Amino acid sequence: MNSLSEWMARAMAAEGAVVDTVEPEGLDALLPPSLQDAFRCGELVRLGFGSMMPENARRVTLESDWVDSLGRRIETRGRRTEVGLDVSPGKAPDAAEVLRKALVFDNATYRFTEMKAVRARYRIMVFRVAAVSDEKREDVIAVTVNEGNAARADGLAAGLLDIPAATWLPFAAADQDECPGRWTPERIRDVFGAAVRALAGERLAPFLAGMERRMGRDLERLHAYHEDLRGEAVRRQTEGRGRKGAKPDTAITAQRLAAIEGEYEAKIADVRRKYGLTVELHPLQTILVSMPIHRLAFVIRRRKGERAGYLDWNPITRKLDALGCEACGALPQVHSVCDDRLHGVCSSCLGACPACAKSYCRACHPKGCPQCRQ
Numbered sequence: 235m236n237s238l239s240e241w242m243a244r245a246m247a248a249e250g251a252v253v254d255t256v257e258p259e260g261l262d263a264l265l266p267p268s269l270q271d272a273f274r275c276g277e278l279v280r281l282g283f284g285s286m287m288p289e290n291a292r293r294v295t296l297e298s299d300w301v302d303s304l305g306r307r308i309e310t311r312g313r314r315t316e317v318g319l320d321v322s323p324g325k326a327p328d329a330a331e332v333l334r335k336a337l338v339f340d341n342a343t344y345r346f347t348e349m350k351a352v353r354a355r356y357r358i359m360v361f362r363v364a365a366v367s368d369e370k371r372e373d374v375i376a377v378t379v380n381e382g383n384a385a386r387a388d389g390l391a392a393g394l395l396d397i398p399a400a401t402w403l404p405f406a407a408a409d410q411d412e413c414p415g416r417w418t419p420e421r422i423r424d425v426f427g428a429a430v431r432a433l434a435g436e437r438l439a440p441f442l443a444g445m446e447r448r449m450g451r452d453l454e455r456l457h458a459y460h461e462d463l464r465g466e467a468v469r470r471q472t473e474g475r476g477r478k479g480a481k482p483d484t485a486i487t488a489q490r491l492a493a494i495e496g497e498y499e500a501k502i503a504d505v506r507r508k509y510g511l512t513v514e515l516h517p518l519q520t521i522l523v524s525m526p527i528h529r530l531a532f533v534i535r536r537r538k539g540e541r542a543g544y545l546d547w548n549p550i551t552r553k554l555d556a557l558g559c560e561a562c563g564a565l566p567q568v569h570s571v572c573d574d575r576l577h578g579v580c581s582s583c584l585g586a587c588p589a590c591a592k593s594y595c596r597a598c599h600p601k602g603c604p605q606c607r608q
Contacts, residue, residue, distance in 0.1 A: 341536065376388065
């Protein structure tokens, strides 16, 4: 099943339909009256989703009325969900080995202190990303953050789809005292805003690279064309000097060159407008999941300073949560630690100020350089 057919199957089943797969890339569905009214069809329907479809199937695409009708039927249900998991945290990992791979600092050290089994709360937010330039690209991005330490567990969302329904618990019963307090809207905005921007940049990198190549070719053609025009204007003036008794009109040549330059700047502005990029991020869904984990605590050391921290071993993803940059939300392989508050950031967020060349931590000073205020 492709992603669209899988989504249709899950959504229709949630509305009371009996759904079965049929090859190639199709679904047979026995619909309840509510979906018959929404789709304006009979009780039994066959849908096709690929280039090759089952016999007598009705084609479904992202732009078709079938998706729109089901979307209107679902409306805002499922936008926010709170669940708990009644699963075992699994076998405890080798703390030294997993921390060695997860914690790599270029200017600090760490010391492992303890490991214990507790519950953690994860917040999963799903965003629709739309990038519009001379072309349009859309994508759906799921960002998963541990609300205890803001570490990332982006593989958890896909893993939850395979969890049997019998292991789910009411959230109130699962979210126990060891889970931290709920995040404020401001905290959610700051953490998820940075994370989804970083992920969107990674997902859109091929699209941006292609757009930059096309823009570069257009700029090269414009430059070559207007260079030929400039050369032609100068050649005419030179030929005028070469003819006996002729007096080249430098004022006319200057006017021509000025006109060519003005046209060139206008064309450059048109290209910039054409390839100007707008990226829109729309939150679609929020899921809170409380589940058992193994918590690995450690202490980060930088010069004379120390800072306690931890990462959680997730039994669904079978790995430690990822420590993100505390300034930009990226997931660097190697972290740097600042001197002031021992933030773990990427090298770019502990780099030099472009204006005064003084290094500073972007997590400590998110509004700009503390030296030159730039």
